Amino acid sequence: MKDYVIGLDLGGTNIRAAAVNREGEILHRVKIPTEVPLGRERVIANILKVIDTIKKEHKGLKLSAVGMGIPGVIFFDKGIVARSPNFPDWIDFNLRERLNKYLNVPFYIDNDANLAAVGEGWLGAGKKFNSFCMLTLGTGVGGGIVLNKNIWRGEYGMAGELGHITIYPDGHPCNCGNRGCLEQYASATGIVRMAMEENPPSPPFTKGGKEGGITADKIYQLAKNGDRYSLEIFQKMGRILGIGIADLVNILNIELFVLGGGVADSWNYFIDSAIDEIKKRTYRITGERVKVVKAELGDDAGIFGAAYMAMKEEISNSR
Ligand SMILES: [Zn+2]
Incomplete structure (x- = not known):
């Protein structure tokens, strides 16, 4: 059967x-x-x-x-x-x-x-690779590390918490207890918060955060229309993401990074600054071979x- x-x-x-x-x-x-x-x-x-x-x-x-x-x-x-x-x-x-x-x-x-x-490794963006990292950029930032075709779970299942890599030692507090985690900047929540913190705030962001109807998607739409502040926020987000990825490159010498989640749809506005940062913060021999691609399976x-x-x-x- x-x-x-x-x-x-x-x-x-x-x-x-x-x-x-x-x-x-x-x-x-x-x-x-x-x-x-x-x-x-x-x-x-x-x-x-x-x-x-x-x-x-x-x-x-x-x-x-x-x-x-x-x-x-x-x-x-x-x-x-x-x-x-x-x-x-x-x-x-x-x-x-x-x-x-x-x-x-x-x-x-x-x-x-x-x-x-694991899904992307089986049928999606990672299927031709033995090892890769996936970052899911949604409300938070999730991560998964595939090494030699196996998910790396760590000693008791806590590996791959890539959203909680420290970027800023005294940065924004995170739910995990740390401050300045990647998740606080490279997630939809982080993007909205960064927009609200703009100094001086540009008109779309002067009123009340989510309650005022500001969402990561709206900031994306504004970026699409050429709004300078929105573009800067995505560049900053890309920079921070690039710093996180560069650390992973230095630790693991992994060549493929797969980005999923809703925030990855803003690709065009953050990817260049992410790649720039990866190259700046890794050895040339590793950094130049890094590929950052979109997830395929949604x-x-x-x-x-x-x-x-x-x-x-x-x-x-x-x-
Ligand atoms: Zn955290």
Whole structure:
């Protein structure tokens, strides 16, 4: 019997999932609201509902494994959600143990940014490379490090927190407890804050931040129309991103950096200053070979990554 796996992306707003075969084709998709405010049991019921819906659609095929990406600190080996910004009451919660009661197939979880990198490595921008870093520039900055075709999880799953590399020692405070993290400048949130801090503030930014309707997308639109302040903000963001990438180049001698997330759409306005900075801060021999490219799979990277992880683990565990 032909088989398939299910890849899930557990977000704060929606659960997105797909049945994926070994060739990387999506057979079926499901998306339902996560319903976080209704509590943990409801979220778990929704995860099971998604899996059930997909299973019913594929009665002639064998479900081999289920993989899922979750934001936060995930202990991959044990299937534990240690901390998650989207699920504040899931502290050291053994999700695998909880779901194993209902699933009779292997179930794996990992950090969502790690799985986005795995997905891009399987079918997207990283597929021709053995090693690369992915940075997801969204509300925050997520990271994933792929070394020799494997995600580098670190000693207990905390590797790849690329958004928390220090750029400014006394910079803006970050949720992680540090100051001046990359995430505070290279994310949508960081871009809006930098715009508000403009000195002197230009007219679009003088009123009330997000409440005043200023979003990273609006700043992007202004940059497109040639607004000088908006262009400067993206240049500054690019510079900071370039400094972060240069550090990674110096540590890892990686040649490919894949940028995903909504902020990456502002590519034309930040990429030149990022590349400039990478070249300035690395040895010529390494810096000149660095390629920075856009992610190719969009929102599906996490689903493909979760599916691929499930396939790979299921194969290595059944040996
Ligand atoms: Zn931080």
